[in-house]
Amino acid sequence: MGIHRGLNNALKRLQGRWSMVSGSRDGRPLPDALIQRSERVTEENETLVRIDGQLLHCASFTVDTNLEPHTIDCQITAGPGKGQAQYGIYLLTDDTVRFCFGSPGAARPTRFATARGDGATLSEWRRMPS
Secondary structure: OOOOOOOOHHHHHHOEEEEEEEEEEOOEEOOHHHHHOEEEEEEOOEEEEEEOOEEEEEEEEEEEOOOOOEEEEEEEEEOOOOOOEEEEEEEEOOOEEEEEEOOOOOOOOOOOOOOOOOOOEEEEEEEOOO
8 A cells, every 4th residue: 555646645644554552442542452453454545444354444534624622524334333434533653543432423622531421432543564
């Protein structure tokens, strides 16, 4: 997977394979075993998440880097929530990206945190070597 011509810089920087390094949902940490077996693959404006090679989620997405924090809007195309929109925020550094998403159909989170009962998911991913 490489950088694709025609993509804006924000999308180019999200391309590739990523492994999860931490995560929480509803204010509770995700199990280490799940974190260690999770992979995100982004190609052009589509991303998919697998756990142990099994598809968890696939979505097309758009980003807006004019807002702080940057926003990401997903249209879920496969997995739980298929056909629904999911809104989030993200922070990208050289080799890590942090996402915070509301549940499908819920409002966009405004900070990188989850709380009991909010349905939000916070995750941090590290770029895998090509």
